Amino acid sequence: MAKSWKMPKWFYQLGSPRWCYEITGKLLPGFAIVAALLLVVGAVWGLAFAPEDYQQGNSFRIIYVHVPSAVLAQSCYMLMAVAGAISLIWKMKVADMVAKSCAPLGATLAVLALATGAIWGKPTWGTWWVWDARLTSMLILLFLFIGVYSLHHAIDNEINAGKAGAVLSLVGVVNIPIIKYSVEWWNTLHQTSTFKVTEKPAMPADMWIPLLIMVIGFYCFFAVSLMLRTRAEILEREKRSGWVRDLVEAR
Amino acid sequence: MSEPSVDISLTRVFWITLRRDLLLAYRRRNDLISPLMFFLMVATLFPLGVSPEPEFLSQVAAGVVWVAALLATLLSMDSLFRSDFDDGSLEQMLLSPQPLALLVLAKVVAHWTVSGLPLTILAPLLGVMLYLPGEGMSALIFSLLLGTPTLSLIGAIGAALTVGLRKGGVLITLLVLPLYIPVLIFGTGAVQAASTGLPIGGYLAILGAILALGVVLTPLAVAAGLRISVSN
Amino acid sequence: MSEPSVDISLTRVFWITLRRDLLLAYRRRNDLISPLMFFLMVATLFPLGVSPEPEFLSQVAAGVVWVAALLATLLSMDSLFRSDFDDGSLEQMLLSPQPLALLVLAKVVAHWTVSGLPLTILAPLLGVMLYLPGEGMSALIFSLLLGTPTLSLIGAIGAALTVGLRKGGVLITLLVLPLYIPVLIFGTGAVQAASTGLPIGGYLAILGAILALGVVLTPLAVAAGLRISVSN
Amino acid sequence: MSTPLLEANNLFCERDERVLFEQLSFTLNAGEILQVEGPNGSGKTTLLRILAGLSTAFEGELSWKGEPMSDVRDDFRASMLYFGHLPGVKATLTAEENLRWYCAVHPLTRIEGVHEALAKVGLRGYEDVPCHSLSAGQNRRVSLARLYFSEAPLWVLDEPFTAIDKRGVAEKEALIAAHAAKGGSVILTTHHELAIRDNVRQLALGGEIPR
Amino acid sequence: MSTPLLEANNLFCERDERVLFEQLSFTLNAGEILQVEGPNGSGKTTLLRILAGLSTAFEGELSWKGEPMSDVRDDFRASMLYFGHLPGVKATLTAEENLRWYCAVHPLTRIEGVHEALAKVGLRGYEDVPCHSLSAGQNRRVSLARLYFSEAPLWVLDEPFTAIDKRGVAEKEALIAAHAAKGGSVILTTHHELAIRDNVRQLALGGEIPR
């Protein structure tokens, strides 16, 4: 195992659960407000004011949930793997907690992306499901999330569960490009899909600006839920330490 | 104090561990035929459950054989470290000063020799049973030959991570199957390409590359997984 | 001396054993989703490995779902008695004056509740993913509802006979798969009949009859198998 | 003379062509303790499993209260408590859940006694801990707790003191002696020196018995 | 004063929110025997697994020959023989095959000594029997045979006498004493009363130690 490389001081500070708890406590309200604002603005704009799609009518509006959740699910996996790697190499507790919190969030997002996609698919493609490259790799991503989540919960010992989850998500990271590549190749070989999810529809600004707002809003919302989960995790694991006791008594 | 560990060369440790695992497999040689029978039976169930028509079967043969090989490997994976864990041999392996990744690699090689290799050898029989076009046959064999070791290697990661858990058998499936998908896609891709007269070099090259990557990286992940599982 | 055994009524013993096994399953509730995920994944492997085309998939959907359900049941079967054997609970069961067949039946019912039943509930989702024609859906559900308990019962025989062996996991497949074939044939038959608009009453009646026979006979066979395995 | 509780007549057993015992006959009466002695591998566990009915790989006759064992199997099972090398404790259940299930399938037990029995074996405070988080000795204590609430007249105990600490051993010995004093019977094996002296008979297996 | 072989500094370990030990410090020198004592569940096995490097669930420092353990892990592993609750014997291999493999992966062993060691633990005549056909005690004897041909300076033995008959225990005790006399070190736990008196130090874990 790598001996600790020298890292900047803030990096180690981040590793202290207490510092992390305090800093997220300060950041939380800001993020929460921004998330709420962006989501409301984006949703109202996207759902009520953006123009109708000339082909799909109003059904396209589901894009405002679908794309953010799909994009975020992938980022979430990367975050989980990076946090896992950090916790493995530098034995940083907080990174471990972040990684643990990512798995259920990511799985939820993946389910959301799949569900909205399926709902969207019914009117546009006339079917709930197509074995298209995008869809398939999203499904596999969901499987990976569920795998990490199950492993976390199958191991009783917190620390070992974290390490095991980290090893698995790292292995998954190596595999994700391979999966993406293979699925795409496989699909282009067999199926000439009439609908390409990959191609960005030439959207008017009125359509994509709310989409962008929604995406950013989703990210902020994700940050909020991640912080909340991580904070709960910190309290749970550090409950015997002095500062948590003080905190509880202060309540 | 650590000179003697240099004495026993790493290759020797590898061979002895390989030999031990092959011996273990040989002692329980009735179990050896089981993955093969599973393999055969999935290929039998399929015509029974779906459709026995030759034209239909010959289209799907490559996929069915590959899926069957994948499931057979998966099924046999759980036992890779379980008995070592249960009887304490695994602890002794971890306490050995020899590189754990090396011992792991030896075990995986032994596992493949008694599961993936026989599957590959048996595959043409299945191909015939499912009316696989003759041109696809050699592609089937080569793709399995390059693909099944990767399946064993990836499966070993799942086995290592779940060995400490009671009832790991099904969880391992969950962890490992998503990682198997590229191998499956390139494997069947090769056979289908061959059946339609296309070149298969590209597919085999990719399968080979994945295997090479796997041989280098997975033993490390497996070793890490084992240390985690035992320290539980 | 034997009056107290009359006291504890047989129904109570059945319920308590059932409750215990459900509790055990609940304690490891994460394991519960694993057979389901396996089920889902096999259904995913198939389009990946064979062909993703809707017309093709809709033809084979019934067979693939059934084969996946069968394999998922099979995979989870091995653990039915293994942990009881390993920790000595099985010995205590055999030494109880209560009818062993009854205890066995309770265990199988618990097993089905946490494996076959969820599989049946999940099956429509797979049906949709594989483009099963809408008319076949209810036939799929009913055939699985009648078929999966039989699979659990038959699987229990295999589990009982192999529990004393190290590495039984694969041998059980060998023993059990041939016995599964009739269930598979009538199950997929029902769905295919429904998809083409034919009546399915006959198929379901046969599945029901097999199940009734199984409930009566298999617990006895399982009990005998367990006594043999333990006395080894 | 009253009929003995358990009677073994002319038992013969071999494993892998090694004769473990032959022409082995003995009786066990109510209130007696029979200690099966012998070095490692002399066949003590094998004998106990035969007596309990777990193994059928033997020749000879067994009778229970004067009747052939095969006729009264169920009565015998109801009257016996068996403690083997494997403790019969499910790792994911708590100690209490384990014992409650045992009570359900074994009639001669007092389910009310479970809680108290756990306290007596020193597991107070561990009632809610799943057994896989218990130490080796604690796991065996869970199984031994059955001795406190079972009303089975015959106890068959294979190495009950393994992994138990000294105080635990002394308590269990006292319990065994009390059981015998109340008219119960015990067959046990142990490599410890038994402190009980009353009503104890030895049965030696194997050529050379370490003394 | 020479640097101690093994040094533990301020160890802390808790399991399921129960503190097993805290501020535990001790040293072990060449030629010493350290007996870890404590009732069931006091953390003996946990401590031994931590020392052996099998468990990482602790806080505090360990050092080996004066250097931090993490730097000299491999040297430490090569110098240690660990005997745990699980004997590490494969059931389908014979005793000899089991021990030969052990020799291959552990450098400080004399492979020529395997045969003789098996005879010494009383398994002469059982060389060709797969271990699943051995009794509980014989299985543990297979694993204990390692003590006869290992040249590792440090032995870590968790309940080595479990399931071993009286004569076996006496022999193993003599062996341990001889190892210490030759300058080897031993850490062991046992619920038996140790007959060895020289160079033995006790380390008590848990509140109440049965005496």
Ligand code: HEM
């Ligand atoms: C279950 C079904 C579906 C799944 C799993 C799915 C999945 C995805 C994924 C993974 C992305 C990628 C986001 C990124 O990385 O940029 C995406 C984007 C997108 N999807 Fe879907 N999708 C589904 C159905 C649909 C349907 C039915 C439509 C509309 C016809 C659709 C339209 C889009 C669009 C327009 C984008 C944005 C493309 C871009 O910005 O690159 N999707 N979807």
Ligand SMILES: Nc1ncnc2c1ncn2[C@@H]1O[C@H](COP(=O)(O)OP(=O)(O)OP(=O)(O)O)[C@@H](O)[C@H]1O
């Ligand atoms: N896997 C585990 N998870 C959580 N707690 C555990 C685990 N294993 C043991 N413990 C707890 O740690 C404590 C010490 O266990 P340990 O096995 O070290 O005891 P011990 O001293 O070796 O006892 P014995 O004499 O019974 O072998 C016990 O109270 C037990 O409840």
Ligand SMILES: Nc1ncnc2c1ncn2[C@@H]1O[C@H](COP(=O)(O)OP(=O)(O)OP(=O)(O)O)[C@@H](O)[C@H]1O
């Ligand atoms: N499953 C088996 N198959 C064949 N032979 C066996 C089997 N189990 C035990 N034996 C043999 O039977 C003999 C007696 O074993 P048993 O377990 O009864 O001994 P024991 O007296 O209980 O010993 P211990 O004190 O070690 O527990 C041993 O020599 C062993 O080799």
Ligand SMILES: [Mg+2]
């Ligand atoms: Mg014995």
Ligand SMILES: [Mg+2]
């Ligand atoms: Mg212990």
